[in-house]
Each structure stands twice: as C-alpha cells, then as structure tokens.
Amino acid sequence: MLIRAGKLIAAAGVATLVAAPITSRAEIHGQVAAIDAREQVATYSEIAYRNYRDAYEAALKLQRAVDDLILDPADDSDESLAQLRQAWIDTRPSYGQTEAFRFYEGPIDFGKQADGTIGPEPLLNSWPLNEAYIDAVQGNPRGGIINDPSVEISRATLVDRNARDDEADVTTGYHAIEFLLWGQDLNANGPGNRSARDFVGEGVPARRRAYLKVVTDLLVENLKSVVDAWTPGQANYRAQFAAMDAKQSVSKILTGLATLSGFELAYERLATPLDSGSQEDEHSCFSDTTHVDVLANATGVANVYFGRYGDYRGAGINTLLQSVNPELNARLEEQINKSVALAAAIDHPFDKTLATAPGSPQRTKVEALVTSLQTQARLLKLAGAVLGVEIVVTIEVEP
Amino acid sequence: MNSRISAAPLTTAVTCCCLTLALCVTSAFAGSDTPIDQVPEWLTTQLGGDTTLVIANENAYARAVPTLPTEELRKFTFGNRLFNTNWVTAPASVDAFDGLGPVFNRVSCSSCHTRDGRGQPPAAGEPLESMLIRISVPGQTEHGGVRPVPHYGDQLNEKAIAGVPAEGRTVVTYWEREGRYPDGTTFSLAEPKYEFVELAFGALPPQFLFSPRVAPPVFGLGLLEAVPEEEILAHADEGDTNHDGVSGRPNRVWDVVSGKTCLGRFGWKANQPGLRQQNASAALGDIGLTSHLFPKQNVAEGQLAAAGAPDGGEPELKDEFFEKLTFYTQVLAVPAARNVQDPGVRRGARQFADIQCTACHLPTLHTGTHSDVPQLSHQAIHPFTDLLLHDMGPALADGRPDFLASGSEWRTPPLWGVGLTEVVNRHSRFLHDGRARSLEEAVLWHGGEADEARDRFMHLEARQREDLLTFLRNL
Numbered sequence: 001m002l003i004r005a006g007k008l009i010a011a012a013g014v015a016t017l018v019a020a021p022i023t024s025r026a027e028i029h030g031q032v033a034a035i036d037a038r039e040q041v042a043t044y045s046e047i048a049y050r051n052y053r054d055a056y057e058a059a060l061k062l063q064r065a066v067d068d069l070i071l072d073p074a075d076d077s078d079e080s081l082a083q084l085r086q087a088w089i090d091t092r093p094s095y096g097q098t099e100a101f102r103f104y105e106g107p108i109d110f111g112k113q114a115d116g117t118i119g120p121e122p123l124l125n126s127w128p129l130n131e132a133y134i135d136a137v138q139g140n141p142r143g144g145i146i147n148d149p150s151v152e153i154s155r156a157t158l159v160d161r162n163a164r165d166d167e168a169d170v171t172t173g174y175h176a177i178e179f180l181l182w183g184q185d186l187n188a189n190g191p192g193n194r195s196a197r198d199f200v201g202e203g204v205p206a207r208r209r210a211y212l213k214v215v216t217d218l219l220v221e222n223l224k225s226v227v228d229a230w231t232p233g234q235a236n237y238r239a240q241f242a243a244m245d246a247k248q249s250v251s252k253i254l255t256g257l258a259t260l261s262g263f264e265l266a267y268e269r270l271a272t273p274l275d276s277g278s279q280e281d282e283h284s285c286f287s288d289t290t291h292v293d294v295l296a297n298a299t300g301v302a303n304v305y306f307g308r309y310g311d312y313r314g315a316g317i318n319t320l321l322q323s324v325n326p327e328l329n330a331r332l333e334e335q336i337n338k339s340v341a342l343a344a345a346i347d348h349p350f351d352k353t354l355a356t357a358p359g360s361p362q363r364t365k366v367e368a369l370v371t372s373l374q375t376q377a378r379l380l381k382l383a384g385a386v387l388g389v390e391i392v393v394t395i396e397v398e399p
Numbered sequence: 400m401n402s403r404i405s406a407a408p409l410t411t412a413v414t415c416c417c418l419t420l421a422l423c424v425t426s427a428f429a430g431s432d433t434p435i436d437q438v439p440e441w442l443t444t445q446l447g448g449d450t451t452l453v454i455a456n457e458n459a460y461a462r463a464v465p466t467l468p469t470e471e472l473r474k475f476t477f478g479n480r481l482f483n484t485n486w487v488t489a490p491a492s493v494d495a496f497d498g499l500g501p502v503f504n505r506v507s508c509s510s511c512h513t514r515d516g517r518g519q520p521p522a523a524g525e526p527l528e529s530m531l532i533r534i535s536v537p538g539q540t541e542h543g544g545v546r547p548v549p550h551y552g553d554q555l556n557e558k559a560i561a562g563v564p565a566e567g568r569t570v571v572t573y574w575e576r577e578g579r580y581p582d583g584t585t586f587s588l589a590e591p592k593y594e595f596v597e598l599a600f601g602a603l604p605p606q607f608l609f610s611p612r613v614a615p616p617v618f619g620l621g622l623l624e625a626v627p628e629e630e631i632l633a634h635a636d637e638g639d640t641n642h643d644g645v646s647g648r649p650n651r652v653w654d655v656v657s658g659k660t661c662l663g664r665f666g667w668k669a670n671q672p673g674l675r676q677q678n679a680s681a682a683l684g685d686i687g688l689t690s691h692l693f694p695k696q697n698v699a700e701g702q703l704a705a706a707g708a709p710d711g712g713e714p715e716l717k718d719e720f721f722e723k724l725t726f727y728t729q730v731l732a733v734p735a736a737r738n739v740q741d742p743g744v745r746r747g748a749r750q751f752a753d754i755q756c757t758a759c760h761l762p763t764l765h766t767g768t769h770s771d772v773p774q775l776s777h778q779a780i781h782p783f784t785d786l787l788l789h790d791m792g793p794a795l796a797d798g799r800p801d802f803l804a805s806g807s808e809w810r811t812p813p814l815w816g817v818g819l820t821e822v823v824n825r826h827s828r829f830l831h832d833g834r835a836r837s838l839e840e841a842v843l844w845h846g847g848e849a850d851e852a853r854d855r856f857m858h859l860e861a862r863q864r865e866d867l868l869t870f871l872r873n874l
Contacts, residue, residue, distance in 0.1 A: 118456050118457060128483075130485065164825070165510070165513060165528065166483075166507070166509060166510050166513060167483050167509055167513070167514060168483055168485065168509075262469045262472075263469065263472055263476070266473075267472050267473050267476040267477075268476055271473045271476065271477070272476050272477050272480050275473075275477045275480075276477070276480060276495060276496070277495060278495065278496065281480060374469065374470065377469055378469065381469075392465050393469050393472070
C-alpha cells in the first residue's frame with residue numbers, strides 16, 4: 001500500500017500553482033516519496049459505511065411512515081402528511097453527505113462503467129424530474145402514470161420506465177417521493193402544498209399510495225445494497241477497496257471529492273439554476289429544501305477530507321497530504337471549510353434566489369460558493385498530482 | 400380533413416433487389432482468414448484521439464471530452480440543461496424556456512436524441528417519437544436547397560400548440576422481405592411504407608417528395624466539424640477515377656451566416672455546413688424555436704392559426720443559450736472502442752478493411768484547429784466516415800434531392816460508438832429511417848456504390864460475417 005508522491009511541487013510553491021492551469025501535470029514529476037495510505041483508506045471506508053447506514057436508517061423511518069399511510073388510507077389529516085414530509089426531510093442530510101462517495105465507479109453509481117453495468121444511483125437521486133410523467137400537474141389534471149390505469153404500478157414497470165424515453169422522465173428515488181408528498185411548488189414563498197386528500201380513497205388515490213409504497217421500498221432496498229457494500233468484515237466492495245493498490249484507491253477518493261465539488265455541486269446544482277433562473281433546475285424544488293442538499297454535499301467533502309463523521313475520528317486525506325505538501329494541505333483545508341461556511345449561508349428557499357436579478361446579493365452569495373468549489377476542485381486535482389494519482393473530473397449527466 | 404397518400408415508390412425495386420441478392424452475386428472474392436498479427440493499423444480504442452472517454456454504460460454518449468478544463472464545464476452543464484429542456488408554449492411563467500411551436504415534432508432535443516443517442520422508428524401504427532419526415536416538391540430554391548411543399552413547408556410537423564392544427568400524421572408499416580446468403584442462411588429485411596393522414600391543409604401535391612429521418616447520435620460532432628475541408632475533399636472521387644465502384648462526392652450547401660455555398664458536413668444528406676446552422680435548423684424545424692440564424696417562425700403560408708400564435712421572444716433561443724447549446728454538441732465525447740485485443744474483433748476489423756467497407760467508412764480522419772475548443776484540435780480520429788455522399792442504390796433511395804445530394808445519395812454515417820446503441824438507447828435500429836433491426840440488416844440493405852462490398856460480405860463464411868459484426872459491436 002505505497003503511493004509514489006511527487007516532491008517537486010512543494011518547492012515550486014503552492015500560490016503559483018493554484019493560479020496556473022492544472023493541465024500542466026507533466027511538470028509535476030520529480031523526486032517521489034513512498035506514502036502509506038492504509039489508515040486513510042480504512043477511515044474512508046468506515047465513514048462511507050456509517051454515512052450510508054444513517055441514510056438507510058432514515059429511509060427506514062420514512063418507509064414506516066409510508067406504511068402507516070397505506071395501513072390507514074382513510075387518514076386525511078394534515079398532521080399525518082406533515083409527519084411523512086418531515087420523515088423525507090430527515091432522509092436528506094445523511095444521503096447528501098454520501099454523495100462524496102460517488103463518481104468513481106464505486107458501489108453507488110456506475111458499477112463498472114466500461115462494461116455497461118449501472119449501480120443504484122439513477123434510481124435513488126435522479127433529477128431534474130419531469131413531474132408530469134408521474135402524476136397530475138397544473139393544466140393536466142389527468143396526466144402521468146398515476147392517472148393512467150393501463151400502467152400497472154409495480155416495481156418492474158416503474159424501474160423500466162425510469163428515464164426510458166427521456167432523461168427527465170424520472171419515476172423513482174428521493175425526488176419522485178418528494179413530488180408525491182409535496183406536489184408542484186406553485187407558491188413563490190413556500191414549498192408545494194399537496195392535499196392530504198390526494199392519498200385518500202380508491203382509484204387514483206389508491207394508485208398514488210401504491211406508487212409511493214413501491215418507490216419508498218425501492219429506495220430502502222437500494223440504500224441497503226450500498227450499506228452492504230461498505231459493511232466491515234465482509235467479502236464486499238470494502239474488502240476490495242482495502243486490497244486495492246493505494247494509488248488506485250486514493251485516486252478514486254480524490255476523484256469523487258473533486259467531481260462532487262467542481263462539477264456536480266458547483267455546476268449541475270448551483271450554476272445551472274443560476275444561469276437559467278428556473279425553479280425546474282433546483283435540486284429539491286417541491287419541498288424547498290435545496291439549501292439542505294447543498295450544505296450536505298459540501299459537508300460530505302469535508303467529512304472525507306478531514307476523516308471525520310459524527311463522533312467518529314480517523315485519518316483524513318489531509319494527513320496524507322500534510323506529510324508531502326503542508327502548504328497545499330493548509331490551502332485545501334481552508335478552502336473546504338470556506339465552502340462549508342458559504343453553503344451554510346445561502347438564502348432559502350433557493351427558488352427565491354433564482355427569481356432575483358443578476359448581481360443580487362442572494363445570487364452573489366451562491367456565486368461565491370460556486371467559485372470556492374471550483375477552487376477546491378482545482379486544489380484537489382493538484383493534490384492528486386502531488387500524490388501521483390490521476391484525477392479526472394468525470395461528468396455525469398444525470399439520467 | 401383526412402386525406403391519405405400511398406407513398407411507396409420504392410417497393411418494387413426493394414423487393415427485386417433483396418430477393419435476388421443471393422442469385423446475382425458473382426463476385427470472385429473469396430473471404431480469407433485473418434492472421435491476428437495482420438490487424439489494420441487504425442484498430443484502436445481511442446476513436447476520438449486524446450478526447451476519447453472510456454465508458455460503455457447508458458451515459459456513453461452523454462459526457463464531455465475528458466481533456467476539457469473543469470472551468471468549461473459550466474457551459475457544458477448548461478448546454479445539457481438546454482438539450483434536455485422541455486420547451487413550453489409562450490407566454491409561460493419561465494420566460495426563458497417558452498416559444499415552443501406553433502408547429503413542432505418534439506418539445507426537446509433529448510426527446511429524439513435520448514441520452515444524446517439515436518432515434519428509432521415507431522412500432523407499426525404508433526406515432527413518430529424520435530424520427531421525422533422531411534418533405535418538398537421537385538426543384539430547387541435560389542440557393543440550391545429543397546422547395547417547400549405549399550402550406551406545409553419542408554418538414555411534416557406532427558404536433559402543434561393548443562389552438563393550432565398539427566400538419567398531419569405519419570403511419571409507418573413494414574413488409575418483410577426474405578433473402579438468402581450464398582451459404583444458404585436465410586434472412587428477412589423489413590421494408591417501411593409510409594402513409595400521411597389527418598392532413599390539416601389539404602392533400603399533398605402529386606409530385607410531393609419525402610424523406611424519413613431518425614435522429615442521429617450527437618456526440619463527436621465537434622471533432623467532425625474540425626476536419627479541414629481539404630482533407631474531406633481529398634477523399635472525393637466524383638468520377639470514380641480509381642475504378643473501385645465507389646465515387647464519393649461532397650455536398651455543397653447554403654451557409655446562412657456567410658451567405659455563400661459551402662461544403663455540407665452534417666445531416667443524413669450532408670445538407671448542413673456546420674454545427675451552428677445544424678442546431679439552429681433543428682431547433683426551428685423540430686421544436687419551433689427561432690434563433691438569430693433563423694429569426695422567422697416556422698409557419699408555412701396559409702397556416703393562419705399558427706401565424707397568429709404568440710412567440711416566446713425574439714429570438715426564442717437566446718444567443719447566449721444558443722452558444723452554450725452549440726458548445727455542448729461540440730464537446731460530447733466519443734466513447735472508446737472495446738475489446739480491441741479480442742481475436743474476433745481483430746479478425747472482424749480486418750474483414751471490414753478486406754471487403755472494402757473502408758472505401759466509404761473511412762477509418763481515420765484528422766482534425767485541424769478547432770476555433771472554439773482547442774482540445775479538439777490536431778487529433779487523429781476514427782469516425783469511420785468520409786463525410787461524403789454516396790449512391791446507396793434504389794432500395795435505400797428517398798427520391799428527394801437535397802442540394803447536390805441526389806435522391807439515392809446519402810452521407811456516410813459515422814460508425815464510432817455504434818456498438819453502444821443498445822446500451823444507451825435500448826434498441827438496435829439503424830439507417831436513415833431506422834428500418835434495419837440490427838447491424839447485420841444495416842449491412843444487407845447497402846446497395847449502389849456499396850453493392851460489391853455488400854456482396855463480398857454475403858460471400859463471407861458465417862463465422863467471418865460474425866467477426867465483422869463483432870467488430871462493429873465493439874465500436
């Protein structure tokens with residue numbers, strides 16, 4: 001478990017390199033040092049396990065709330081629906097942090113990119129979601145799968161239809177559940193406001209309940225699969241990850257962090273909605289909880305970098321970089337902390353920011369976060385170069 | 400109004416051609432086994448040069464070239480957003496994304512080019528979802544383009560916004576045609592027939608011409624855009640001076656920006672000079688979005704309700720959006736070929752060269768300097784196209800000339816990424832109208848300049864044919 005790490009960069013000085021494009025990786029060869037990454041890899045695996053376990057347990061609570069609804073289909077009280085919505089909101093911080101474990105063909109997303117297999121991610125967290133594909137929307141009161149009795153509501157049909165003919169025709173996952181619980185957000189100052197009565201009675205409401213049950217069960221099941229993949233002491237991905245060449249595992253870890261920072265969060269989830277001004281591009285648009293997702297993503301990166309999660313403390317990537325290039329590590333620590341602070345400070349609901357004019361104070365705050373995440377991604381790529389590992393910010397276009 | 404047109408000018412020719420293939424083949428070509436060490440030098444995983452991405456899942460066509468700087472991805476991401484945007488009728492609350500129609504085929508780019516991939520024809524009797532029908536009457540405009548059909552235009556728009564009639568509807572049916580390889584193996588090809596019904600503006604004129612087109616994949620286009628004109632023209636052989644039965648000629652088409660006739664490069668008949676015009680033309684013709692290239696709504700004369708419909712801004716596709724959309728289509732990466740060390744793939748590549756598929760499906764081109772995206776410059780690429788027009792024979796002819804392209808000429812389509820069609824788009828329909836249900840059927844439909852190459856394919860032993868198809872499936 002040894003990594004060859006470049007030394008040249010330390011002498012060159014971080015400030016210059018940060019400003020320079022990272023494409024000049026050829027310059028970063030030179031004296032190499034051996035580094036042992038066993039502790040960092042073990043810490044990463046433990047964080048992944050604990051984080052996915054929390055996401056899974058939160059989903060189990062949501063599942064129990066959905067089962068209660070199914071058991072009592074006559075319950076049209078606003079309190080029950082509010083509880084259900086709260087259970088969904090409670091699933092998001094933990095799942096959002098796990099997105100630091102994406103983007104490198106790990107258990108969550110792509111299985112093996114090169115042979116076409118796909119992990120559970122597209123079924124879990126796909127967006128933007130064309131809600132009209134699922135249920136009635138304003139202007140089309142009998143639209144969507146739920147209102148089409150010719151479509152059987154089953155696991156098989158919903159999985160088969162997920163993004164089948166259009167990337168936005170998402171049928172499953174967090175945001176499908178979110179839409180079922182809140183409905184369209186037609187309110188400038190608050191979230192969607194679906195009536196509890198939408199779930200009461202036979203016919204279409206029964207189909208809506210059945211839909212909610214199928215996609216919630218599927219969510220739980222898919223999260224269980226990633227918990228299993230990271231459970232200690234099993235013949236699973238975690239074991240393979242521990243046995244991997246250190247360069248390979250560190251490359252995956254940094255690729256995940258850089259891609260979540262510089263691409264997925266900075267561009268897909270922040271810049272695109274800023275550039276379009278459209279609520280459609282907001283990550284959790286029905287519940288108006290996008291700011292929670294943003295903070296969770298930024299925190300997920302920090303967890304891995306600093307090697308901590310909840311009350312667990314291990315050896316972060318910072319300890320690896322510290323021994324090779326303390327200046328770069330200091331810069332990265334500062335940048336990651338800054339991104340978390342900026343993420344915590346954005347206004348909510350996020351769609352109100354989108355409705356403001358270019359240059360507004362609200363937009364300026366989000367742009368500052370985008371910039372910070374970009375810098376963070378560049379520094380992470382630089383860290384990869386220093387440690388002698390390849391980092392490609394792979395672009396995932398969400399189905 | 401419900402006028403019906405029987406539109407099957409090709410039926411007789413197709414039937415004759417396919418049924419007699421096995422009998423009329425007299426080529427002296429005898430397939431040879433390929434020693435593994437004699438693989439073509441162009442067989443590589445890096446089909447897009449340094450811009451190639453190793454990926455083989457359903458997002459294989461949907462990613463940016465990996466050499467793009469991270470900072471450029473903001474444009475790419477927004478371009479992807481635009482590509483997936485479901486445009487809505489104007490006026491709408493989301494002002495930036497209204498302007499659909501008044502007549503259109505689909506509401507987004509991605510609904511035809513799903514996951515940036517290939518469209519397909521509908522099942523018999525079903526509506527067209529990821530293909531469309533180009534229409535015209537004989538003759539040429541002052542710039543050499545097609546003459547639109549009075550009251551309909553140059554494309555049948557099968558959908559329209561509320562209060563505006565759709566132009567009509569296409570009904571596709573198929574006829575099975577049996578054929579036989581020289582070794583006795585039988586096959587069956589499906590020949591499409593088209594009817595146009597529910598025509599809103601009266602019967603189509605008797606001399607009416609039409610061309611069915613499925614949506615082609617949209618990755619790798621920036622690389623093709625960057626191939627210098629001289630390199631393309633160097634492969635042209637209009638008079639077949641080398642007597643290989645394959646001519647290859649450039650289309651010359653109208654460039655609306657320069658106001659000049661230019662080399663045609665994109666589209667099934669190479670009738671578009673560049674990506675900007677290609678994209679603007681598709682935005683207008685398929686979705687009904689005006690742009691600075693085509694500021695006038697797509698409304699044929701006499702369509703009164705459409706002419707009175709509100710627009711979504713001037714233009715509807717803002718310049719800034721249009722540039723990002725163009726950038727997106729320039730930088731979608733070519734996926735890497737797979738299993739190039741596999742003996743079957745290597746033998747198949749050799750067969751592909753030996754039977755001279757490569758005369759048109761040119762394995763290697765070189766990019767020059769790409770003015771917008773430096774990462775696309777100076778790459779050796781392997782698109783398997785010469786970007787030239789070839790006569791593909793009567794069976795595939797649409798009978799609808801387009802600039803210099805005759806009614807039986809088509810631009811050689813690229814083959815890179817073709818083996819991932821099933822993974823990305825969950826179907827295996829090929830050719831301009833999607834009639835081929837497999838790569839093998841696509842090969843068997845080849846005619847005209849490709850007669851001899853197809854005959855040579857048919858004369859291969861079954862295992863050699865399988866090798867060639869295995870090679871294609873790994874592109």
